[in-house]
Amino acid sequence: MEVKRQKKQVQTNLTFFVEGKGEPLTTTERVETAMASHNTESPAGNEIRTERLMESVVDETNLLEALKRVIRNKGSPGIDGMTVNELPTYIHSNWTQIRNDLLNGTYKPQAVSRLEIPKPSGGVRKLGIPTVLDRLVQQMLLQVLQKGLDPSFSEHSYGFRPGRSAHHAVAQAQEYIKEGHEWVVDIDLAKFFDRVNHDILMGLLSRRITDKRVLKLVRAFLNAGVMENGLFVSTNEGTPQGGPLSPLLSNIVLDVLDRELEKRCHKFVRYADDCNIYVKSKRAGDRVMDNIIRFLERKLKLPVNQKKSVVRRANDGKYLGFSFSVGEHVKRRISPQALKLFKTKVRQITRRSRGISLNMVVRELSGYLRGWLGYFGFCETPSVLSNLDSWIRHRLRCFIWKQWKTPKNRRKELRRLGVIGKNLKTGSSGKGPWRISRSKAVQVALPNKFFDQAGLYRLNPSRPRQTA
Numbered sequence: 001m002e003v004k005r006q007k008k009q010v011q012t013n014l015t016f017f018v019e020g021k022g023e024p025l026t027t028t029e030r031v032e033t034a035m036a037s038h039n040t041e042s043p044a045g046n047e048i049r050t051e052r053l054m055e056s057v058v059d060e061t062n063l064l065e066a067l068k069r070v071i072r073n074k075g076s077p078g079i080d081g082m083t084v085n086e087l088p089t090y091i092h093s094n095w096t097q098i099r100n101d102l103l104n105g106t107y108k109p110q111a112v113s114r115l116e117i118p119k120p121s122g123g124v125r126k127l128g129i130p131t132v133l134d135r136l137v138q139q140m141l142l143q144v145l146q147k148g149l150d151p152s153f154s155e156h157s158y159g160f161r162p163g164r165s166a167h168h169a170v171a172q173a174q175e176y177i178k179e180g181h182e183w184v185v186d187i188d189l190a191k192f193f194d195r196v197n198h199d200i201l202m203g204l205l206s207r208r209i210t211d212k213r214v215l216k217l218v219r220a221f222l223n224a225g226v227m228e229n230g231l232f233v234s235t236n237e238g239t240p241q242g243g244p245l246s247p248l249l250s251n252i253v254l255d256v257l258d259r260e261l262e263k264r265c266h267k268f269v270r271y272a273d274d275c276n277i278y279v280k281s282k283r284a285g286d287r288v289m290d291n292i293i294r295f296l297e298r299k300l301k302l303p304v305n306q307k308k309s310v311v312r313r314a315n316d317g318k319y320l321g322f323s324f325s326v327g328e329h330v331k332r333r334i335s336p337q338a339l340k341l342f343k344t345k346v347r348q349i350t351r352r353s354r355g356i357s358l359n360m361v362v363r364e365l366s367g368y369l370r371g372w373l374g375y376f377g378f379c380e381t382p383s384v385l386s387n388l389d390s391w392i393r394h395r396l397r398c399f400i401w402k403q404w405k406t407p408k409n410r411r412k413e414l415r416r417l418g419v420i421g422k423n424l425k426t427g428s429s430g431k432g433p434w435r436i437s438r439s440k441a442v443q444v445a446l447p448n449k450f451f452d453q454a455g456l457y458r459l460n461p462s463r464p465r466q467t468a
Contacts, residue, residue, distance in 0.1 A: 048148035053211035056144045058099045066139035067091065069244075070132065078131030079113050079227045087132045102137070105213040109134045109221050112240055114228040126194065128226060128240025138221065138245040141214070146248055149208060153251055154258035159272035160247030166320045167378050169271040170332060173278070176267045177314045178330045181278035183285045186317060187292060188308035192273035193246065194238040196253055197301040198222050201239070204252050221245060247272070253300060260295055269319075276319055285311035321376065331380040342372060342388070350395040352402040352433065358454065361399060365392070366457035373459050385460035396456070397437035397446050417445035 056062065070084060077083050082090065091098070101107040112128035119125050130138065150161055158169035189195075201222070206215055226233045226240070239246040250272060261268045261277065266288065268277040277292070279285045289311055296302045310317070315326045318335035325331045334342075349365045369392075379385070404410045411427030419426075419441045426441035436442055452458075 048145070048209050048211075051211055053144065053209065054103055054105075054213045054217075057140050057214070058102050062140055062143055063091075063095075066136055066143060069139055070136050075132070075135070076113075076115070076129055078129050078134065079110055080131050080133075082132050084132050087136065090133065091136070098133075098137075102217070103213070105216050107137065107217060107220070109137070109224040111225040111227045111232055112242065114226050115242070125241065127242040130221075130224075130243045134221070134224075135244060137217075138243050141217065142244045142248055145209075145214075149248070149252065152208075153255050154262060154270075156262070156268050157251060157255065157258055157270050159270065159274075160251060166271055166375070169269045170320055170322050170378065173269045173276060173319055174324060174330055174332055176269070176278035177324055177326060179267075181267050181280055182314045182326050183279045183282055184312055184314050184317065184319075185277035185279060185285045185288045185292070186308075186310050186312060186319075187275045187277070187289070187296075188305040189273045189275075189296070190303045190305040192302065193241045193250065195302060196237060196239050196250065198237055200301060201249060201253055204256065208252075218245070218249070253302075256300060257292075257296065260299075261292075264291075271320055274320065278314070282311055322379065332378060333381050334376050334379045334384060338376065339384075339388075342376075343391075346392060346395060350392075350399050352399050358396070358400060358403070361396070362451070362454050362456050366455060369457040369459060373457075377459075382460055389459050392456075392459075393446075393448065393451055394434070394437045396451060397442055398433035400446060401433045401436055401442065414441055414445050417450075419445050 050056075067088065070087065074084055098107070110131050110133075112130050112134075115127040115129055116124040117127060146162070153161065156172075158164045158166065158172075198219070202215065202219055205218060209215060221243070222239065223235060225235050239249045254270065254273065254275075257275065258268075258270060266277050267279070268275060270276075277285075277288055279288060289309065293304045293306070293309070296304055313326070314324050317323065318337055321335055321338040323333045323335040325333060345368060346365065349368065350361060354361070373385075377385075401410070404413050407428045411424050414424055414427050423441035423444065426436065426439050429436060429439075
């Protein structure tokens with residue numbers, strides 16, 4: 001009710017899109033449908049040739065759409081402390097001045113707040129959190145620029161683009177491997193988002209956009225600076241991750257790489273700064289690696305992490321969390337690194353010393369599993385999902401066994417859950433929880449049906465429901 005009240009204050013009708021009803025598509029079907037409908041042909045030109053582009057940015061319809069998206073995305077406050085819930089009221093009171101500043105080219109973004117989050121593979125990723133007002137302006141700008149510029153990007157680019165996703169990139173990589181391109185030139189750009197050259201980026205933008213107010217606003221966002229530990233730090237390079245505009249700017253820079261690879265007739269896939277080139281031999285891969293590193297460092301001033309950039313077999317590494325089998329049947333698999341991270345997270349949720357109820361654990365775990373499967377359900381190895389389901393249930397049986405605590409109470413619970421005869425002796429066993437979780441008594445007391453009724457989300461519900 002509070003959100004609706006705030007939306008009325010800006011005199012908007014933020015109608016959220018509603019998905020059409022019908023049978024849900026599988027992940028693979030969604031990918032195939034989206035790819036079939038996506039127009040990969042570039043228009044005759046790749047510029048937005050209008051001196052009045054800013055008028056489109058401040059258009060009321062564009063404002064309302066951007067406001068809806070910023071509210072929906074939520075996010076932390078910036079350095080001014082304003083929250084997304086306070087944004088509609090602020091816009092209602094100050095929109096006239098904000099609009100005039102944008103049209104006159106005098107809008108000044110505030111510095112971003114620095115936030116460091118750990119990477120799954122180690123190290124930290126530095127995010128820049130703009131104020132919610134700056135996020136709104138960036139979103140407004142993004143919506144206009146993306147409509148004009150996105151159709152001109154390469155068909156081999158999949159990151160941060162409407163109608164495209166990581167699944168599309170993985171599916172295309174799989175096709176290249178099926179065609180016999182079983183060697184991969186895996187290029188790792190060193191801290192790409194922190195190292196983008198502003199002058200090169202603005203030069204590329206100025207070739208596509210003629211409204212100088214828009215160019216000035218983009219430059220202002222790039223040079224807004226960072227507030228870190230209470231100190232202001234100027235930014236002379238990079239497009240800080242965390243703002244809506246950053247992904248589009250990164251695609252503008254790396255579109256130069258895409259065009260160079262297309263000119264050389266390479267088979268490649270790029271998702272943001274993750275670029276893989278597929279060739280038929282290691283010798284060809286080594287030659288391509290040397291040439292592309294030289295191009296990136298000389299043309300785009302982007303340093304390459306040569307320790308992480310490798311020429312490898314297609315089945316030796318990972319791409320966007322997936323790995324591939326090679327041979328007669330090329331299949332998508334969940335990479336070992338992704339499986340390791342998954343199990344680490346599940347272990348944290350099902351830790352036996354947490355001191356919370358089973359229902360709370362199942363609720364938290366199911367939320368994580370649902371999101372994880374939304375991405376990794378794109379794999380073609382259902383047996384892996386079934387094995388993970390089994391492993392998760394064993395973890396939960398250990399959790400319950402630990403909660404039962406004493407031998408007397410364990411025998412009581414086993415009896416209550418239908419265990420009879422000699423199997424009741426399991427309650428007095430001195431074996432560890434993991435071994436006990438595999439015992440006949442515990443599996444009779446806590447079958448798969450028990451966890452289904454508790455609301456546990458299954459990774460592979462199509463498999464036969466047998467005790468595991």
